Every structure is written in C-alpha cells, then in structure tokens.
Amino acid sequence: MDFCSSIEKLTNLSSLFVYSAAEHEILDLQSLSSAPQFLRTLELGGRLEKLPHWIPYLHSLVTLWLCYSQLGDDPLQSLEALPNLELLGFLQAYEGESLTFKAGGFQRLKVLWLRRLKGLRSLTMEDGAMPHLEEIYFHNCKLVDELPLGIQHLTNLQFLRLDDMPDKLTMPLQVQDLRGAPLEKIPSLVFTLIHLRYLSMRGTNVSFVPKSIRKLRNLETLDLKYTCVTELPAEILRLRKLRHLLLYRYEFIDNYYTFQSARGFKAPCNIGDLISLQKLCYIEAGDRDQWAQRQL
Template sequence: MKNLSFCHFVHEDPVGITRRLSLAISSNNVFKGINCSHFRAILGFGKGGKLDPFISKLCSKSRILKVLDIQATSLNQIPNNLGNIFHLRYINLRGTKVQTLPKSINELYNLETLDLRETVVHEIPSEINKLAKLRNLLACNCNYEAMYSLLSFTTGVLMQKGIKNLTSIQNLCYVEVDHGGVHLIQEMKMLRKIRKLSLTLVRREHGDALSAAIVEMKHLENLNITTIAEDEILDLKFISSPPQLQWLRLKARLQKFPNWILELECLVKVRLGFSMLKDDPLQSLKNLPNLLNLCLWDNCYDGETLHFQNGGFQKLMTLNLSRLNKLNSIVIDNETLISVEHLTLENIPQLKEVPSGINHMHNLKDIYFTDMPAEFVESVDPDKGQHYSIIKHVPLVFIRHWYGPNFYDYDIRTIN
C-alpha cells in the first residue's frame, strides 16, 4: 500500500509522498519529516504529542487535503488560516479540546461535514452560513460527570443570522434557539433538505414559528426538541405532519397529547419527557403501525396507572419507562407487547410490585431494573422473592443502582 501512496502508518519515521496518513500519536517525534503538501486524507488518534504545530503547518502547506479526521486527539486550537485548505470536505474534531472556530471557515466552500461533538465549541461563527454545500453540522456536548438530568445533559451551540443559506444541510444538531429566537426559527423554513434536526432551549413563544418551519421540512426523518425548562409549555400545531418522520424526541410540557403524532406512519422511535400528560399516552401511541422503540421519561405521564391494552404495540421491541414519579401500577394485557425484547424500568419510586403481565412477554431477552424501590427489588430475588416467577423466563435480568456522582457510576448485578 505504501508503494501505491495509498496509506502510511507513522510512528517516528520520515514519510515520503503519501496521500492518506494515519497518525498514532504517541510523541512529538511523530511529526518530524512529514511533508504535508501531498495529503488528501489525515486520520489521527491518540492523546500523546502536541498536535497543534502539525495542524498549523498543515494549514500553511496543504492545498489538496479533503479529509481531516482528528477526533479524540490532544488538539487545542484550529489555526486562523484553516480556510487555506479549501478542498476540505470532511472535518472531524470530536472529543478534542478545540474551543472556537476561525472566521476563515467561510473559505471552505467544499465542506460537507463538520463534527464538533464532545468539544466545548459553543458559538458557531456567522461565516459558516456561507457554506452552501454543508450537509452535516454536528455539535453537542454531553455531561457525564454529574447525575443525569434531561435538561442539562446535552448542550448545543449558538447559530447566527443567515442560517437560511445552508440550503444543502441535512443534519443539524444541536442548536440552542433561545439565542436567535423566532427569527432564527423562521429562517429554518428554508432548510428543505434537512433530515435530522435537534433543537434545545426552546420557549413557548417559539411554538408557532417552529410549527411553520417543520411543515416545510418534507424530508425530515429525525426530530429532537428540548425546551428551556421543565415547566415550559410547547404547543406544536402542524397543518400536516412531516411524512417521513421516523424518530421523535420531545422533551417539553404538553397541554395534551399531540394528535399529529398519530399520523406518523413511518415513526419507529418515540421518546417523551416532561410532558405531564394527564391522560394515559399509551391509548394514543398503541396503534402506531411501525413503532419499535418507546421511551416515556421524566414525568412524561402524570397519572398513576399505565395500561398496555390487548392488540397494541405489535411491533414494539424496546420499552423504557423511567422517572415517572406518580406511577404505581403497570397493567400489561396478554396480547400486547408480544415482540418486546428489551425492557427497562428505572427510578419509579411508587411502583412497588413487578407488573404481572411481564409473564406473558415471551420474547424478552433482558430486563433492567434501575434504582427501583427496595420492596420491588426484594420481590424479584431468586431465593425469596414472591414475584420472581414473573421474570423467571427472561434470560438476563439486571439490577442496577446509581451511587454517583458521575453518570456511569452504577453498581450492577445479574439475577438470571
């Protein structure tokens, strides 16, 4: 492969003419003798060495580079002359220490993908709105160093006026719309090729503009909306539902269950949180013909009983019920949830007994009981639990307990 100038794996040896470079960064010596002018693609990985001088050299010397993938490296800063590499089509800075983007990014008129996930970049310069070929702008940061919170777990970025010029954009995640408000959302009506859209810090007064914008997004497949606060009411009034929508994540207080969801025949995944619905949402969701994954989280439902009725959820494979504070009973009829393979019940403080209907869910492969009441956990103990027979047929049953302070700080044990 080296003889074809296709790829070279660098440790600390000089490199000749190489088109595609993979850097296993372990020391500063890696970069000595590298001629940057011939590269078309660079893949870097590893936290060692100082990558910043190499990237600075790259921006000065390279003109034909198309792919720059340096995720999870020690890079701290992007040089101001990044725009010199005007053939760039793909930039991946995920997991680096980069904090800002240079204004010269507007010169990368061939750029199609910019990945800023797990960086601390918070403000996208207005110059990016000149990139008419940009298809994917991925920017979010997840907080794994604290107890889970649906509102604060994921943060997005600020976008500036002129976003309407990103007419090729297909994937836009996550934008904090509180900064640009109604005017920014109104510009989104022009993003008619968009397939995935994630918005955070949404306010009640954004509802009408957001509804009008989404109606124009005929190719939308994935929609994620999070309000600015748990009690922020959001009323989306669609003249017609996005016909291709497959994933819906709606974290907002709802006055009632949105009827437009029932029209989404392509919908395969639904996550609802903060909704505080007074009526059982299952009665509305049960007949979605292609629903595979359902998550009801964070007081999505304000009632005491959820009832999975006969004939509903025929294709559902994954069910997650989490942090429903008033829920004390789950009724599962014999002829429902027949395809479910993965079940999670998490932090439902008033649910003291295992739903007996689990006994009829013959396709279950695993169950996760996380931070459930002590009485609940004791009832499924294989030796003395009075309800162990209900879950005995399930191959894997996990008991998890969060001890903090970080997101992944769990004790876990298996009882099956």
C-alpha cells in the same frame, strides 16, 4: 414564519428533536397540522398540555421519546397503533397513577423505557400487547412496588432492568442476576422469560431447581454456586444451549485440622446430552456413578 410552519415544509425530515427553553415551559406543537411523514425518530422535551394530535399518524415512526411532558391523560391509547414503533421512552412524561398496555397494541415494540414517572403506581400488560417486546427499563418510579400485571405474557422478553426502584420490587427479582438476594426458591416469573441467557442464584438459600427450568431453552449460563442445591432435575437436560453449569459450595470440616471441602451436585442420567457444555463444576461421582464419568 413560526416554528410549526417551518417544520411542515421539511417533508423529508427523518429525525426531529424539540426541547423547550425551560423544563416547565409549555411546548406548543398543536398548530402543526401534519408532521413529516417520513419521520423515524421523534423526541419531545417540555411540558405538553396534551399529546400532539399528529403523532398517531406518523406511520414511519420507529423511536419516540416524550420527556418532561407531564401529561395527565394516559397517552398509550393514542400511540398503540403506530405500526412501526420499536422504541418507546417516557421520562417524567406522565403524571397518572396507572398505565395499561392493551391487547393488540404496540405490535412492533421491542424496547420500553419508563423513567421518573413519579405518580405511577401500577402497570398492566394485557395478553396480546407488545408481542415482540425484548427489553424493559424501569428507572426511579418510586411508587411502583410490584412487577407489571401480565408481564408473563411477554414471551419474547429477554432483559428487565430495574434502577432506583423500591426494595420491595428489586430485592426479590433482578431477572439476570439474583446473587445474594434473600431467596429460598427461584421466582416463578423467571421461568416465563424463555429467551433468558444468563441466570445466577449464587449465594442464595435456594435448595432445589424446579422442573420448570426446562422452559429456559436459551439459557447459556446457570450459576448456582454457594446455594443449597445438591441435585438437578432431569429437565435440565433440555437446555441444549447451556454452556456453563456452576454448582458447588465449600464446607469447613473440623477434624484434626480445619480445612475446606468442596461439595458439588449429583448429576442426572444422560448429562452427556448437554452437548454445548463447556464448563461444569462440580459433579459428585462415586463408584456407582461410572455412567456419568463415561458420558463426560
């Protein structure tokens, strides 16, 4: 009895991990007429001549990893209708130059991993694709030097991680932490990540915070230390979950003695509306700013 015939008999199987003996050895699973219908996790490691025909029929599948598959054809069209798929991972699984996530596809997907897709140059995410996607991980896709076209449509995206990617892509945007990046303004893409909880621009040359900050309703920490920002827009008051607001820099003053002077920011009126605030530094408040002192 061959391997595929044996798998067909395991009708209650929920997880299946299959790897070829060698990375470049062909993993032949086409003779499997149908996989166990209760399969929730599937991981295939090895070269595939084409995507197994039975994968699109795994309606219970939650997690799918394709590793070292070296597929030449875009596999997304065959996978996009899987009704319960929540995690999709490609590790050296595709050799084409582009991937397109089409509108209406991957309706339950929450996590996407793309690793070592050495031929990949571009990704497109159409409006309506992956509406519940929360996390994206890009690793070692050396030819991808731009963020996916249409990433702004992913309104539930909370986390974007870029590892071992081209500098052109990673330098201007590491969504959660932009400390020390050579930036003069906050990238507009940041304001599309409405579930973002932490944003640091510490040590950048950013000089103002746009009104678009109001979109980050779930932001809990805003770190603007050592930037050039001196005041915040009134729209900051819409961030009712904000707990840590850090905005100051040190300046060296030469008088008779050289000493450091801390410079803070001018707070907007009604800063007391930030009811979740736990840490605030520093507000510049003079005699004319007694309203701010009263609210705090």
